[in-house]
Amino acid sequence: MAHYRSLGTIPPKRHTQFRYDGETLAYEELMGEEGFSSDSSLLYHRHIPSAVTDSSVWEVPDAATVPNHPLKPRHLKLHELFKDGAWQDTDVVTGRRLVLGNGDVRISYVVAGRTSPLYRNGLGDECVYVESGSARVETVFGVLNARAGDYVVIPRATTHRWIPKAGTPLRAYCIEANSHIAPPKRYLSRYGQLLEHAPYCERDLHGPTELVTATGSDVEVLVKHRGPGGQVVGTRFLQAEHPFDVIGWDGCLYPYTFNIADFEPITGRVHQPPPIHQVFEGDNFVICNFVPRKVDYHPLSIPVPYYHSNVDSDEVMFYCGGDYEARKGSGIGQGSISLHPGGHSHGPQPGAYERSIGADFFDELAVMVDTFRPMELGEGGQACDDGTYAWTWAGRRP
Template sequence: MYYQRLGTIPKKRHTTFYKEDGTLYREQVMGTRGFSGAQSILYHHHMPTSVVKSSYLGRYLPEFEEDSNVRHRHFYTDEVEESNGVERQFVLGNSDVLIGKLHLKEEMTSFYRNGDGDECLFVHDGEGTLHTMFGSLSYEKGDYLVIPVGTIYRLVPKVPTKFLVIEAFSQISTPKRYRNEYGQLLEHSPFCERDIRGPEQLETNSELSEVEVITKSRGALHSHILDHHPFDVVGWDGFLYPFAFNIRDFEPITGRIHQPPPVHQTFEAHNFVVCSFVPRLYDYHPDSIPAPYYHSNVNSDEVLFYVEGNFMSRKGVKEESITLHPLGIPHGPHPGKTEGSIGKRETHELAVMVDTFKPLKVVERTGCLEDEHYMYSWS
């Protein structure tokens, strides 16, 4: 990411910074990888460590299915139950990432932070505001909201919102191959810094009152009651902050023949990547086949979340379908889809793909969402 600042900060870091009443603002360095990764410095009215009560709420990691035969899976997630914002309906996961849905009708009932890793919330439908300790950030349909580990936040939908949830146990960043040695996105990147929106307005609340923050850490949920409002920041600067990027600002890379999935990559994290399939012109070789070729996922599981449009290589999927094509067996277009793509000029599909480099497991509670016949839909 690039440098940003909001609010009021002192001229030099780690120096005195006084309020009007002569007391000190409290400086907090928030960073990654032991002070060698991205970081920001925030200035609080109150000590961020001031907690009056702490309690253990229980495990949040889902229970996974017992080992079963390797097969393609398909889940309809449009009917996932509404949540308070802390609870998520996970569908797939491993030790690197959890993938699921969050359907939010009303504002989150508590403040929340993920201390286990970064979160990426993709807005399938809806609009509202992400309120954070770094300030507020409005969201709309098609936005990726990337929220750094440890960020206290609260989602307030303007209209009911459906999110695809991608919870990492690491940091989520832009692909390294699209950045130069200074961290700037290069000319051949499918998006640039102009497309990225950071916090828009700082919301400073200095009141003293007991406020609960639900913290996700070490595989469990914890309740921390602060003696002050968590959004008591008067200013911050640095390279670590929540941001939004809309999938419609992703500029597709095309060619004379079918391009491989890495050209759609949008974000990367430890052992997985996130890709965006957007409306684009098809290949322009006179004999090209626009539909993807059959391929084996040699070292990765492929997850597709179908956002909208006509999915040119699939039958039987609909908006909010999630498919899993596991490593070890081939997958590709459904019968008739290869022939049907020949001569087509463009596609208007939108989809989010997550490729993991460790096998994914299916969460036990998702059986009611599954299309049991998907594995045989190529016959």
């Protein structure tokens, strides 16, 4: 995280006795990245945070993938995955359906209405984009209030739960890394401050503002972690005391929200490449967003993207608002994903190139993940593939 925060009550000196009520000793826990060599925070607990009374297998939602072979672009219709009111009995953690994944990042989709179990991801950071609805996200660091358009960035091993607003479906696009997720390095000073050319700043990042306290013994926490051969597995812990017992914390590692409406688009006289849309990065992947914006103003500009080959990456685009000019005529709409794999040239649909000439504004909203290893199809992706998108540029099927 780019800047220091504190919440609750903490002692004046770290790693010293802290008697939070004048008598009872608090238990200090360091949550830190990269083996004491990167960002960290110190949390002060009423109980021993490592005390567990049981450990059993948690069968995580289907994490198997199949290769995109033979190679072709795909159109995945995510809104077909949750129908007929099933969201009312679904939660954000256990109800996720894996759409795409590789060894670096997994993308799932869920429509939820029920409070999730307590959960932490021991594989990597999570970046959950809220397509619609709202939720209270309770964490060991405190409460986040998530609304439509928010990215909710949750550091690895942060215990939390999702509580959707009653009566309203929460649509969430879940990006799970096997690494950390952070602002791009080119946006940061050598000390971690967001620079003047960055499309957002610290004022746009919203961390917890109130602690959450709960009590109880033998409290269940679901943990996702690495298994044999690097596969995704789960464990069900019973913690001796409720993990929401934090008195205070401080540091530079904590969950936060960032709303896509606070991203300030960068524009130019001619079409600008996707890195200008970047919002976060992880190991071997980046996250970008395309927001409503003025477009190219050279007198001979063509505002939609030129045709391009993803030589080193797969491009995954989630369409979550507006009217995406380059994809008109393809069947893609809100709730769609397009997968354009490395090794295949792609670009505007037939007619879009010409229609865009003279446009001065695009009203579109999309979240893009570019990966540097091939994406494979998960159970959810296979279930909602339209099967025809690859042939739309030619206008005929094989």
